[in-house]
Amino acid sequence: MHDFDYIKAKSIDQASTALLDQPTNSSILAGGTDLVDQMRRGVKTPDLIVDIKSIPELQRVALKENALILGGGVPVSRIYNQQGILSEFPGLETSLRLIGSIQIQNRATIAGNIGNASPSADLVPILVALESKATIATGNSKREIEIEKLITEPGIIATEPGELIENINIPLPKGKSTNSYLRFTPRAEMDIAVVSLGVSIELEPDATIVHCKIALGAVTPKPIRALDAEQYMLGKRLNIETVKEAAFLINQSAAPISDIRASAQYRLELLPVIGERAIRSCAINLGISL
Amino acid sequence: MKNKTYDITFTVNNKLEKMTVEARTTVLSLLRDQLGLTGTKEGCSNGNCGACTVNIDGYTIDSCCVFGVEIEGSTIETIENFSSDAKNLHPIQESFLRNGGLQCGICTPGFILSTQHLLKNIPDPTEDEIRLWLAGNLCRCTGYDKIILSVQDIISSESS
Numbered sequence: 001m002h003d004f005d006y007i008k009a010k011s012i013d014q015a016s017t018a019l020l021d022q023p024t025n026s027s028i029l030a031g032g033t034d035l036v037d038q039m040r041r042g043v044k045t046p047d048l049i050v051d052i053k054s055i056p057e058l059q060r061v062a063l064k065e066n067a068l069i070l071g072g073g074v075p076v077s078r079i080y081n082q083q084g085i086l087s088e089f090p091g092l093e094t095s096l097r098l099i100g101s102i103q104i105q106n107r108a109t110i111a112g113n114i115g116n117a118s119p120s121a122d123l124v125p126i127l128v129a130l131e132s133k134a135t136i137a138t139g140n141s142k143r144e145i146e147i148e149k150l151i152t153e154p155g156i157i158a159t160e161p162g163e164l165i166e167n168i169n170i171p172l173p174k175g176k177s178t179n180s181y182l183r184f185t186p187r188a189e190m191d192i193a194v195v196s197l198g199v200s201i202e203l204e205p206d207a208t209i210v211h212c213k214i215a216l217g218a219v220t221p222k223p224i225r226a227l228d229a230e231q232y233m234l235g236k237r238l239n240i241e242t243v244k245e246a247a248f249l250i251n252q253s254a255a256p257i258s259d260i261r262a263s264a265q266y267r268l269e270l271l272p273v274i275g276e277r278a279i280r281s282c283a284i285n286l287g288i289s290l
Numbered sequence: 291m292k293n294k295t296y297d298i299t300f301t302v303n304n305k306l307e308k309m310t311v312e313a314r315t316t317v318l319s320l321l322r323d324q325l326g327l328t329g330t331k332e333g334c335s336n337g338n339c340g341a342c343t344v345n346i347d348g349y350t351i352d353s354c355c356v357f358g359v360e361i362e363g364s365t366i367e368t369i370e371n372f373s374s375d376a377k378n379l380h381p382i383q384e385s386f387l388r389n390g391g392l393q394c395g396i397c398t399p400g401f402i403l404s405t406q407h408l409l410k411n412i413p414d415p416t417e418d419e420i421r422l423w424l425a426g427n428l429c430r431c432t433g434y435d436k437i438i439l440s441v442q443d444i445i446s447s448e449s450s
């Protein structure tokens with residue numbers, strides 16, 4: 001591996017200043033489960049890496065009245081191990097428990113999953129479906145941006161030099177609502193999604209759908225919502241006809257490529273199946289039998 | 291050009307270590323090449339095989355994916371902290387031996403660290419839980435069934 005400098009930042013300001021001093025060739029290091037291998041293969045060759053795991057704000061995990069705040073530097077196993085924190089977010093819990101192995105989950109962070117911006121990243125579709133935002137910070141500024149807008153193309157996020165993801169902010173679902181995440185992989189464990197889908201849904205007491213977000217993974221270069229399917233579901237009762245039709249409409253939003261893991265055709269065959277199952281599992285969560 | 295180096299202090303197997311490393315030195319290489327703790331193995335070097343599994347501050351990690359400079363102040367446990375006395379093995383080691391949970395042994399240190407972490411978190415795991423918690427460790431020899439059996443046998447011998 002090439003040689004580089006290392007800074008363990010103790011504050012956002014220190015990290016931000018270090019990144020600005022070396023704007024073209026520095027990299028943030030969280031769990032390193034993406035970055036270290038990319039450096040070993042020479043895909044990335046930063047002269048400076050800034051380790052953000054010791055910044056207190058980035059270690060925060062808090063369930064507030066209207067939002068769940070997950071610090072950018074927290075390994076995913078530290079999140080799902082906190083009793084009750086994910087009870088409103090079954091879909092997010094599923095996605096956190098799917099990343100790599102236990103060893104990887106003991107290290108990998110949400111901010112790293114977003115920062116790596118892989119089209120098959122498992123946390124992204126469900127975060128998008130839950131309308132999550134990232135707090136982007138420098139030493140003296142903060143702004144919020146939807147995860148959907150933050151990821152702009154494979155490997156690229158819309159941050160300026162010196163900015164880092166401080167936390168992810170997920171609004172608490174309201175009323176009779178639930179969410180789910182499903183991916184298809186050829187192997188049960190330690191595999192990368194061929195297609196994936198996150199869904200978040202809210203119903204009236206009579207099962208009329210009043211809120212619905214569906215986000216797709218691994219079928220477009222950047223995160224995308226299945227707007228046709230969402231639109232169709234609004235105002236309908238959550239029943240088997242609605243689910244089948246919505247699942248069929250999901251493909252309108254997908255533009256998959258053929259690659260080593262699957263052909264575009266195969267992805268389009270899989271997506272409605274995964275979509276139907278994900279929406280069905282929302283129904284099960286809400287005690288509705290379809 | 292002389293590479294920049296970093297002084298780090300950490301605990302390995304209850305022993306305080308102070309050393310000087312380059313930023314690019316992984317924990318795996320630091321343990322094996324600088325401390326001579328060669329029980330931790332290198333398989334894939336990219337986080338997939340788990341041969342390099344060690345426990346850092348109570349959590350198993352793949353030591354090939356972590357830089358030495360990151361572990362300042364940490365407490366590390368490696369396979370050398372178990373037992374090297376064939377007559378007095380750690381219960382997990384003993385069970386792997388008794389049940390044929392290893393052949394060439396390259397994957398074994400990683401499996402033992404992962405098994406210890408599993409049993410600390412779920413003292414009486416189901417077979418599905420065992421398979422899930424050991425999914426980050428690959429074995430080319432045993433076909434896994436005997437590894438699962440080894441883990442189950444620790445549990446039943448401890449409860450009897």
Ligand SMILES: Cc1cc2nc3c(=O)[nH]c(=O)nc-3n(C[C@H](O)[C@H](O)[C@H](O)COP(=O)(O)OP(=O)(O)OC[C@H]3O[C@@H](n4cnc5c(N)ncnc54)[C@H](O)[C@@H]3O)c2cc1C
Pocket residue numbers: 027028029030031032033034035036052072073098099100101104107108109110111112113114115116120121122123163164165166190191192336337338
């Ligand atoms: C064996 C293995 C299996 C895997 N399986 C899966 C899987 O099933 N699903 C999946 O989605 N991923 C998987 N991954 C990929 C990886 O583990 C995840 O993407 C993980 O979430 C990355 O987090 P990290 O903290 O390790 O990121 P790092 O490697 O530290 O960083 C990744 C990128 O994000 C940037 N970054 C990190 N933190 C911030 C921040 N706070 N602000 C701005 N940018 C930041 C970094 O600069 C870097 O470019 C796997 C990886 C391995 C090695």
Ligand code: FES
Pocket residue numbers: 331332333334335336337338339340341342343352353354355
């Ligand atoms: S050598 Fe580290 S996971 Fe394979």
Ligand code: FES
Pocket residue numbers: 391392393394395396397398428429430431432
């Ligand atoms: S015993 Fe040989 S790899 Fe597992």
